[in-house]
Amino acid sequence: MNLLLKQILDDCRHYTAQGHVATYIPQLAKVDPGKLGIYMIEAGAHDSFAGDCFERFTMQSVVKTMILLLALMDSGIDKVRALVGAEATGKPFDTFNYSDQALTGAHINPMVNTGAIALCTLIHGETYEEKFMRLLNLTRLLADNQELTVDEDVYRSEKETGNKNRALAYMLTAYGMIHDPVEDILDCYFRACSILVTCRDLARIALVFAHHGWDPKNGKRYFTPELARYVNATLATCGMYDGSGEFALTVGFPAKSGVGGGILGVIPKRMGIAVYAPALDKHGNSMAGVKVLAALSKELDLGIF
Amino acid sequence: MNLLLKQILDDCRHYTAQGHVATYIPQLAKVDPGKLGIYMIEAGAHDSFAGDCFERFTMQSVVKTMILLLALMDSGIDKVRALVGAEATGKPFDTFNYSDQALTGAHINPMVNTGAIALCTLIHGETYEEKFMRLLNLTRLLADNQELTVDEDVYRSEKETGNKNRALAYMLTAYGMIHDPVEDILDCYFRACSILVTCRDLARIALVFAHHGWDPKNGKRYFTPELARYVNATLATCGMYDGSGEFALTVGFPAKSGVGGGILGVIPKRMGIAVYAPALDKHGNSMAGVKVLAALSKELDLGIF
Amino acid sequence: MNLLLKQILDDCRHYTAQGHVATYIPQLAKVDPGKLGIYMIEAGAHDSFAGDCFERFTMQSVVKTMILLLALMDSGIDKVRALVGAEATGKPFDTFNYSDQALTGAHINPMVNTGAIALCTLIHGETYEEKFMRLLNLTRLLADNQELTVDEDVYRSEKETGNKNRALAYMLTAYGMIHDPVEDILDCYFRACSILVTCRDLARIALVFAHHGWDPKNGKRYFTPELARYVNATLATCGMYDGSGEFALTVGFPAKSGVGGGILGVIPKRMGIAVYAPALDKHGNSMAGVKVLAALSKELDLGIF
């Protein structure tokens, strides 16, 4: 399988030159746009991988998957559904354009910034430091990697420049949807976005989602199938920003991208995959990453539709 | 299995009293809101069914599935993608609220009225009468039912009152997205919406989509797996109006609803299902129908996420 | 005064090269963009004029002033206010982007196409032919020119290509705001837009609005001061499309422009003015015309604010 993965990377490598690395966070603008890696894990098989799959990058929006999961585990489906909606918004992930009417949960979802910021308040913990540590520990657990840490430079860079997220958080406050101090919540959110991972880490996390909360490598159950399906379904309809519909057509399985260049892909009951390629398309998705997943999906019949 | 289906219908019957039958088409307002039926087809097994599954109702938006398929078969993926987008719009199916900018394909998709009307122009045929007959014949073929006809009363009722669709069609014309006479296109569209079917017919069609264009009952291939996946993926992200995200969470497979009360459900590689219950929820989806599918999905593990 | 007018035209003539004549109506695309004229009428003084002030052009949106007036005269303020709003929409004159909610009068106003089309239904007359003749006759009366006629080529051109207006009219129908056959209403509207006038005609009409319904040239009263103020106030806030705020800052009196290149200007209790220059700015207002009015307003202290 490593041969196939290497072949696909080579075939798609030219797409790395067509996208653009994220620049709105200055620290992200420094990465090498030529990086390209993939990692694939299937229960009962050797892991497969190729390219820069051990390169570390920040999770960025991929962490929304973890925030949603922990909010569900801590507060339950009803509270999550009461706070954020489930429909695609038809708008960019950081839009201010909500409605002529008062903002409600129905206008947002867990995969847009407003929704993920709101969900941080549903994670248990005395302080936002503690909430963040619980999120980091869950991520380490699912990734089977206790070494995961935060990229402090990216974190500080996001904190300094994250005024759009501040605007969104104050809007949530103004409409009574969140009640804690905005800077505390955002500090947790910015740290979460700055967790450093590799393709292996993300594929390992994806494997647990694929097996509906159960880890086939060690036989442990981390969360219920019901929550896993909730997250996977959310990824399928909204995980790839306003490119989610297109992704469903061309790739065809639940996935979540981040502007750091990573994509976590879940093939339910089958495998976890992750790709890394930091040059992004117009939606904010890894350009070469999407192409690699499309080629792989076609070759291995990974589409679920 | 018929016992299980009957049990689920009984458990969900009270929801028929909570929704409301569509009234914007006067002819639809006359149906009995208490009807409830289900039909399920799996390759190599006896069909299962319960309730009012042989009751006839008009396809309404369920026919968007067939329009998309025939447009893809006749004109190919590239032309379809050039005309209509793939993203959920975040808006009701008949919205006028497109954008501050010029209307483009990116603002619509095959499952909203604007998109389906536009796709009628990509169906082959000398006249719109011929285009419609080709659509009807394809529907008869997939449903394995040569008797399918149009409900002339509903058709005339839609034609008389369909001014929102006229507005959308003239908007498409104004932006150069369609070029044929609006009344001709709409006549084809209104007839298509008025095709009479039963749950059995829809389940039979769904079975072919589930088997990616191949009919396991007679061994015939009607269209390519690539087109089937295209349609199924579109149903999964946009098939249930602006309730598609919620439906993915609670039911979890591709489906298309119509304001006639029918829902066509596709369980890829496994089975075709259809339900009928004409009282609708606020999104325009069959209220009891969605509940029945949720219960069945949970019981038989039909979710694909 | 003719010397001053000539001087101002000469100073502003270069702006005629910066705008663009309307092209969405093919017939309008044929006019000479270099034309520039002005006509000014004050009670008890000789008329002043310069340039192409006797050139004939179609009223286009300037006729919205007359439609609003006649709807007010025929049906009264209450019925007009119940059908169309009074607020600027913040959007282009032919926008489809109304709201996430049902269309109501509050979303439109008499100076956008949707509002003017709706107001045609409040003009009295057995048929739309008769309504139009009453509108034409009122225009002739205020312009003191019985020769006014319709440009049949422009009328037919608008009728053939006016699909955006068809879309807007069907939308009004769909929301129950108008009830007559769309093509009849639009026929009246397109004819009204195609009435041929000169700067002298428009200045003469403006003079009557300036004197609040009374014609100082012949001592006749055509309508009440209350209706005149209603129209003038509407022009002041919405008369120049989504350039109305800017126009208030730089020119400072009620005015109505049309894509034919004419602008009718009302200086209350003082004078009527009209300019003609068919090259338009991005809002659809006569580019040189606005500049000429700004220079004249500054020179003669015509601003009312």
Place this chain on the structure above:
Amino acid sequence: MNLLLKQILDDCRHYTAQGHVATYIPQLAKVDPGKLGIYMIEAGAHDSFAGDCFERFTMQSVVKTMILLLALMDSGIDKVRALVGAEATGKPFDTFNYSDQALTGAHINPMVNTGAIALCTLIHGETYEEKFMRLLNLTRLLADNQELTVDEDVYRSEKETGNKNRALAYMLTAYGMIHDPVEDILDCYFRACSILVTCRDLARIALVFAHHGWDPKNGKRYFTPELARYVNATLATCGMYDGSGEFALTVGFPAKSGVGGGILGVIPKRMGIAVYAPALDKHGNSMAGVKVLAALSKELDLGIF
């Protein structure tokens, strides 16, 4: 004249029972909704007044008039126009609903919160404390009242609860439209909104705007006619929130309202007026205040259209 004013107040007093005092700032919710006062100043005449015209209330949005004026005086028309637009937005004053596109000055204006907050940055001063003091001193000068101070309770109340304004300010920051610390700018803005005035103070300020920057009571010129017309024209098109069009129809002169219940009215070249009645209509304008001004405008022919 005092008799007439008293009569009009009596006729309109019942409207005070129909509106609602602002509650989003807790401190404002405490005022007596039955208050009603008016003050009118004309050059060369005795002041006229009636009712609670010496009652003190906070300026709230009325201060936008002063912020715009001082920004114009300090930074000039070009810089003001480059930062904020001139068109009515068609939306409520505190909307987040800007556009699908990047926020630009064209989407806002000086009379909505976003615009007024942005304009605070164009007021000269080393610190925002100094900017505010210059604004307060200009207000004292035009009001001819050195005693004007801030209501510290209202100021603190706005600062504590002003999260919508924080959201708007961070949005402006995110789009590069303002560059200073958000809390500094908002502190200046909240203080400005909390300046305590009476009807006499506002009428005195309005008198100077009416005489285009010149104070007929003492013969001093405070600012140029060009700036006065700029402000007056802005009030005429956008001064009464999304009730500005309606106000132009029924009252007909430039005015600015605040949720404190005050309205400042400018009758160009003629007089300054102010009313106070804290119960508001759905747009946020003083309900009885608008009715009083409408009656007065009709009686004294104050409309400029």
